[in-house]
Amino acid sequence: MDTKLIRGKTLYDGEKYLKGEPATLMIAGDRILSVGRDAEDAADQAGSVIDCSGQTLMPGMIDCHNHLSLDPGLPDYLLRMNDPLPELTLRAVHTMEMDLMSGVTTSRCLGDKAFLDVHCQKAQDEVRILGPRLKVATRGIRALHGHGFVGYAFGGPENIRTVVRENLLAGADLIKIYLTGSLRGPKGLPCTFSEAEVQMLVAESHRAGVTVATHCIGGPGLDLALKCGIDVIEHGYFMTPEQIDAMADGPAWLVLTPSIFFTEDRLETLHGNLKELHLKQRGEVGSVMAQVVNSDIRWAIGTDGMHGQLAIEVAHVVGFGANPANAIAGVTTRAAELCGLAQDIGRLEKGKLADIIGVQGDPLQNVSALRQVKTVIQGGRVVKADPSRS
Ligand SMILES: [Zn+2]
CATH class of the missing domain: 3.20.20.140 (Metal-dependent hydrolases)
Known part of the structure; x- marks a missing residue:
């Protein structure tokens, strides 16, 4: 299966920042396979790596x-x-x-x-x-x-x-x-x-x-x-x-x-x-x-x-x-x-659809960071990526 490793600066799962672990997600096909330390530990199995350094990863x-x-x-x-x-x-x-x-x-x-x-x-x-x-x-x-x-x-x-x-x-x-x-x-x-x-x-x-x-x-x-x-x-x-x-x-x-x-x-x-x-x-x-x-x-x-x-x-x-x-x-x-879709979207966690965005800045400090969307991944497909990193 197509696996991708996504590395950001920080990871906001929709409710809280991931603390004390790498801001990393592993996705397989259209779903999130693992988050944080578990994802980073399996990094060598990733088919590709998406570099979102400097970005806050959060749910689409x-x-x-x-x-x-x-x-x-x-x-x-x-x-x-x-x-x-x-x-x-x-x-x-x-x-x-x-x-x-x-x-x-x-x-x-x-x-x-x-x-x-x-x-x-x-x-x-x-x-x-x-x-x-x-x-x-x-x-x-x-x-x-x-x-x-x-x-x-x-x-x-x-x-x-x-x-x-x-x-x-x-x-x-x-x-x-x-x-x-x-x-x-x-x-x-x-x-x-x-x-x-x-x-x-x-x-x-x-x-x-x-x-x-x-x-x-x-x-x-x-x-x-x-x-x-x-x-x-x-x-x-x-x-x-x-x-x-x-x-x-x-x-x-x-x-x-x-x-x-x-x-x-x-x-x-x-x-x-x-x-x-x-x-x-x-x-x-x-x-x-x-x-x-x-x-x-x-x-x-x-x-x-x-x-x-x-x-x-x-x-x-x-x-x-x-x-x-x-x-x-x-x-x-x-x-x-x-929307009746909470089982699939709205949160970055294992098993959810891989709808992930990367924004510049900390949206909890300043919501205008949500206007600085650098990366968009929808159902595991990368639809927007920071051109300076590819
Ligand atoms: Zn209307």
């Missing part, structure tokens, strides 16, 4: 909220979701490579057009394109009058039952529903689906063994989501203290996606007056996020399509008051748990 990052064909690098990027499908697909192939090269080895995709995510998932799996391994939601389900640029409109319990089953037939790993808009509006934070519709969606999904995620920023939609047993709340920008307490006591997860409120480049490419509206509500969202990150809510982090920039989302979360280890867990160990 997991983007918990992505859209392959949404690209905030484009002007009026939300409206560009109406581009022809071949264009969206080409864009997805491009953004997947950007994400992988930035150290994201797994991505949870929360809606794309016409099942293109299923095709990208298959192509990645067969190594026909470069990108993170994907978990896909296929078509996002939105109300006729509701928000959701990457979704499609459906309504009525029976119709919802059908669309969930169609998504599952196409290969959905999870089901996504939009319950609210994306900003506080003149009418507050209205919910766009009825309880009967949400109950139907959750029942059909759970019966098939898949989880349900909802785009939900707060208001009655959040109460309804928790009441109906939705598994993951996406965004949660306007949660009340009561809702934070309810989530902290319950089983639902939260995915934090700060960039649309806090990353200047992204605000620039919104259409109409959306930039101004987001800026107006930034303070309120910041104070909610500050409460969330140190609550007992189980949270992880996603880019919402900010390709190649998961590290910046992590930095925002640290800015809200999370300690760096907690924020990094939101893209490694805890992210793997959220």
Whole structure:
């Protein structure tokens, strides 16, 4: 079997630094065979050696909220979701490579057009394109009058039952529903689906063994989501203290996606007056996020399509008051748990998939080290290496 020895300066396994042992990993095929002293002792059996000296070795990052064909690098990027499908697909192939090269080895995709995510998932799996391994939601389900640029409109319990089953037939790993808009509006934070519709969606999904995620920023939609047993709340920008307490006591997860409120480049490419509206509500969202990150809510982090920039989302979360280890867990160990993949990824230990990145610097001292990704190994394949060492 193809074995590789990887030597770094330090090794962060997703929870702690390896102390008193060499920062070395041995991988065999797509899995980690041994770590630390055990790996170094077997060095002479390695088929090849990957020199990551000067780098911190850590688990490949997991983007918990992505859209392959949404690209905030484009002007009026939300409206560009109406581009022809071949264009969206080409864009997805491009953004997947950007994400992988930035150290994201797994991505949870929360809606794309016409099942293109299923095709990208298959192509990645067969190594026909470069990108993170994907978990896909296929078509996002939105109300006729509701928000959701990457979704499609459906309504009525029976119709919802059908669309969930169609998504599952196409290969959905999870089901996504939009319950609210994306900003506080003149009418507050209205919910766009009825309880009967949400109950139907959750029942059909759970019966098939898949989880349900909802785009939900707060208001009655959040109460309804928790009441109906939705598994993951996406965004949660306007949660009340009561809702934070309810989530902290319950089983639902939260995915934090700060960039649309806090990353200047992204605000620039919104259409109409959306930039101004987001800026107006930034303070309120910041104070909610500050409460969330140190609550007992189980949270992880996603880019919402900010390709190649998961590290910046992590930095925002640290800015809200999370300690760096907690924020990094939101893209490694805890992210793997959220995705239902903790048995395979999120941690550097014997038996796990060899998804390993090497970063320059100490991410626990300064999370901006996550922007300095020099090495990316995915499932044992070296996809990015420091050119000065080869
Ligand atoms: Zn999204």
